[in-house]
Structures are given as C-alpha cells and as structure tokens.
Amino acid sequence: MTERIINILIQSFPKILVPGLLKTIPLTALAFSIGFCIAVVVALIQFAEIPVLRQVCRFYIWVIRGTPLLVQLFVIFYGLPRVGILIDPFPCAVIVFAVNEGAYAAETIRGALESVPHGQIEAGYCVGMSWVQIMYRIVLPQALRTAFPTLGNELISMVKDTSLAANITVTEMFMTTQRINSVYYEPLALYLEVGFIYLMFSTVLTKLQSLGEKRLASYGKR
C-alpha cells in the first residue's frame, strides 16, 4: 500500500513539476510583469491627478478589487465568446492575472509614491527638470524601494493564484495533479505533493525577496 503511494508520488513528481516550469512560472512572470507596468501607469495617473483618466483608474481599481478573480477568469474565458471574442486559455489567463495584479499593485505603488517627501519634486523643478524626469529619476526609484516588500508578497500570492487557471483549462500544475489523481485516486498524497511544489516555488521567491531587500537597503543606510 505505502509502496504504491510512494511509487505514484515519485512517478508523478516530474509530471507535475514540468507544467509548473512550463506553465505556472511563465504565466506568473508574464502576468506579473504586465500587471506591474499597468500598476505604474495607473499609480502615476492618480499621483499626477490627471482629471478624467484619474476617474477611469479609480473605476478600474474598484471593479477589479471588488470582484473575485475566479469570476473575472470566467467572464473573459467563458463569457466573451458570446460576443464573438475567443481567447486561448493561456493568453486569457495572462490577461486576467495581469489586469487583476495591476489593480492591487497600483494601490501599493500609489501609496509608495505619496510617501516620497514632496520637497524633492519642487527641488527637481527648481533645477529645471520636467515632471516626467522627476518621476523617472527621483520619485519612482524611491517609491519602488518602499513598495518592494509588498510587491514581493503579491508575486508570491500570484504563484499560488495561478492554480485558478485550471478552471479555464490551462494545464498548469494543479490541473495536471487533478488528472493524475483521476487515474490513481490518491487525493491526499497527490494534493499534498502539488502543495509541496507550490511551497518550493514560494520559498525560492521568499529567499529572492529578502536578498533583494538587503540589496535595496535605503540609500546610504546599511
């Protein structure tokens, strides 16, 4: 009995890990990168208090943060074909995760932008810099350092949230595990196994995060 389980676990390990490396990680990396870019733009629009765009950003954040990620996935993947928009599972997951992450990270970055002492912006104007130059060279670098730990947490959350993509037929780690389980019916062992692999991924990211934080120790402070 135990020998059978051990054999199943050993055989299934690479079968689960490979989609982890080929689907879960690329999905997370792509969605997080795009989401980060969305977040910076959305945060800057709010920080600059650009009239109409600012309202649009607030609306975007309100809707995305106020609805479940799973519902967002279903609306885009199962809902949009009704109006003739068909997107393949993987790109669909990338879009939904990116848009979702963008809303959360935008708030993180906006808070960090507001924590940068305002006098530096005035000083930037006084040496002749433009708003864009001041943001790019002075304010954003400081804000991103402040936001780094929170963004790291969000990245780790996203690794785990990608398991939701199984619901829109992306054959990532969790869906693969479900399929293996339907053959052998060892739910306890197999779901513990996939949980362990998620834990490994998260552990690596946590290590990278604390390394990053050390490297980014405040300017001039050790």
Next chain:
Amino acid sequence: MPMLEIKNLRKSFDGLDVLKGISLSVEKGDVISILGPSGGGKTTFLRCVNFLEKADGGEMVFDGRHIDLARVSGREMREVRMKTGFVFQNYNLFLNKTALQNVTEGLVTARRMEKAKAESLAMAALDKVGLAERASYYPVQLSGGQQQRVAIARALVTEPEIIYFDEPTSALDPELTGEVLSVMRDLAREGQTLLVVTHEIGFARNVSSRVCFIEGGVMVESAPVEEFFGAPKEARTRAFIQAITSKEV
C-alpha cells in the same frame, strides 16, 4: 534695466490675501535680504517668484523677458527655472542620489550635459562649499549643514542669474548655521546675485546690499542696507529692528 523685476505680485490662499501687491527690482550683483515676521508672506513671495506657488496676479520681467504671473505657461516656468537656483529651508536633496549626483542631476537631466563634464563642474561646486571629500555620500549620511551646502552647490552649479534662498539656516542648529552663512557670504563676494529670505539679522546687515521688510503681505520698506538699519523710514521697520537687535543683547 534691472535683471529681475516683480510688479504688483498678488496671492491669496482660500480667500486670505497673503501677498497684496509686492514689487521688487533686482540688479545684477545685488544681494537682497528679505526680513519680516513669520506668516508675513516672505516665503510665499519667494515661492511665487520661482512658480512653486501660482500667483493670482502680477508681472515679472526676467532677463528682458516679460511674464504674466497669473498666466505663466509650463514652458516659461521651465525657461526661467533654467536660469535660477533655489535653496530650501529643508534642503530637499534627492535622497536616492549621492551628493555628487544631486549636483549633476540638473546638468545631466535638464540640460543634457555630458556626464564627465557635469561631474567636473559638480566637483568644483562641491569644492567651493567645502564638501569635495563628501561627494559619494548620500544625504542621510550628511549633517544638516552639509546637506544645505550640497543644496547650495546644486543651485550654483548651473551658473544661475540669481539664487533664491528660503530661510536656508532656519532648520539648522546654531552651530551649523555658520558654515552655511559663510558659503553664502563667499557667493555674495564673488558677485553672485542673491535673494534671501532670512531671520539672520547679521547676514542681512553685513552681507546684503539691500534689505526688504515684508509684513502682512505688503512690502513695508525696501532700502540699501545702511539706510535700512541706519535710518529706516517706516515706524514699523524701526520697531522690528529694535525688537530683533534687543534680542541679541
């Protein structure tokens, strides 16, 4: 023709008139101290002159160029700021940049100067304020007086027509004000045009060529330094001078 002329500058915050039509004329090489009680509008005046606050009305003639202060465009603001320097009460150094990078930033980013050239100019500026050996330090590693001297280097490196100082020593320990004031005195001696909002009566008396007294949003008196301290015209100015000099005793 004066290098900088401000005419009838007006500014209010939420219906409260902070500046009620202030005029000032600055010649090249002038060192002008602006004195007056706190809340009188000195700082607001200086901030309006460099567009950190938007004036409600008034005119500026700078370097032969005419500007309507209530309708100044972004481009005009930037063009004027390219020729001026500003030193803040709280230094406002860029915290993510070293002392050297703080000084080169305006040259490299705003003026598109080559990095090597900017760095040699910046080192000369830091040397002038006595901080060449601190070039690689970040602001948090510097004392208040050192930070303010870096801020002065940042302002003077662009060779501005005029440098504005907004209470440059007010945030400093008495021990540290001396090093900042002596840098300012050196600048004045070299003929740099300065407009200084200050509470340092000694600086006003010994370094400036002209002294203005602003109170209640009005320019109460503006006179050459000997006249201002020796024979002030306005009773209010006399009372103010008496109050601050008796404090020194």
